[in-house]
Amino acid sequence: MELESERLCYRSPTMTDTEDLREIGRQKTVIRWLHLPLPVDRADVQERILAYQPDHVHPLPLFFVIVEKRSQRVIGWIDLHHQSSFHTMELGYALHPHWQHRGHMREALEWMLTYGFVTLDLHRINAWCAAENTASIALLERLHFRAQGCLPKRQRLGDGCFHAMALYSLMREEWRKPYDKTACSQI
Numbered sequence: 001m002e003l004e005s006e007r008l009c010y011r012s013p014t015m016t017d018t019e020d021l022r023e024i025g026r027q028k029t030v031i032r033w034l035h036l037p038l039p040v041d042r043a044d045v046q047e048r049i050l051a052y053q054p055d056h057v058h059p060l061p062l063f064f065v066i067v068e069k070r071s072q073r074v075i076g077w078i079d080l081h082h083q084s085s086f087h088t089m090e091l092g093y094a095l096h097p098h099w100q101h102r103g104h105m106r107e108a109l110e111w112m113l114t115y116g117f118v119t120l121d122l123h124r125i126n127a128w129c130a131a132e133n134t135a136s137i138a139l140l141e142r143l144h145f146r147a148q149g150c151l152p153k154r155q156r157l158g159d160g161c162f163h164a165m166a167l168y169s170l171m172r173e174e175w176r177k178p179y180d181k182t183a184c185s186q187i
Contacts, residue, residue, distance in 0.1 A: 003064075005111045008104060010064040010078070013049045017065050020074035021045050029097045031158035033133050052079075060120065062089075066108050068099065075099040078112050080120070087123035089116065100135075109143055117172045124171050130157060131164040144177070145170045 003010045013021065022045050024030055052063040063079040076095035083089050091112065095105050116122045129136045131150050141147075145168035153162040 003111070003115070004069070005107050007069055008075075008107055008111070009067040009069055010108070010111060010115075011067065012054065012061045013052055013063065013065045013074075013077075015046055015049060017049065017074045018042060018045050021049070021065070021077075024074075024076060024094060024096050027097055028158075030094050033130055033136065034094065034158050035155045064112075066095070066104070068104070075104065076108070078108050080112070080116055080122075080125070084126075087121065089120070089122055089125060091116075091125050091127040106139060106142065109139065113143065113170065113175055117175055122172065124169055127168045127170075128155070128165050129168060130155075131166045137166065137168075140168045143170065144174050146174070 022042065025045070052061075054061045062081065064077060065074045066076040066078060067073065068075045076093065076099065078093045079091075080089040081092055091109070093105060093109065093112075095108075113125065116125050126148075127140055127145060129140065131137075148167040148169050150164050150166045152164045154165040155163055157163050
């Protein structure tokens with residue numbers, strides 16, 4: 001399954017993505033904000049790629065690599081996980097530092113929100129974010145996510161320390177509001 005936005009393509013990972021994913025997993029500025037250790041060993045990355053493939057339980061993909069169209073490079077990933085109910089999931093994302101601050105992640109998140117709310121028929125999408133990750137918080141807020149609260153020392157992150165984690169949430173009706181004001185409200 002391959003989908004796209006203006007500058008990016010989104011697809012399930014394949015074995016040919018191994019080296020790009022290993023490179024992203026070695027970036028200290030990326031792993032600093034993640035709670036899962038990223039595999040950098042070739043076999044571990046390939047095992048994770050196999051685990052992310054759609055199957056009979058999840059026939060639609062929930063984990064996508066982000067491919068920059070012009071270079072055809074995998075520059076990051078985006079996923080929906082931890083289905084807490086039939087209509088609520090959590091959002092996760094990471095982008096190689098070389099591609100940050102260029103609007104790529106905003107473009108990817110806008111695409112994933114449409115995928116989640118329209119294709120998967122979600123009612124709510126949540127995102128946990130380290131309270132000091134101001135860039136990620138600003139991005140979520142620009143996309144109309146609302147802060148739900150902050151839990152001190154909730155999660156051990158890539159630096160090995162426990163960090164306060166802020167919960168952000170976006171309901172389908174809040175996501176639709178910007179579109180309802182335009183002629184393009186038939187999303």
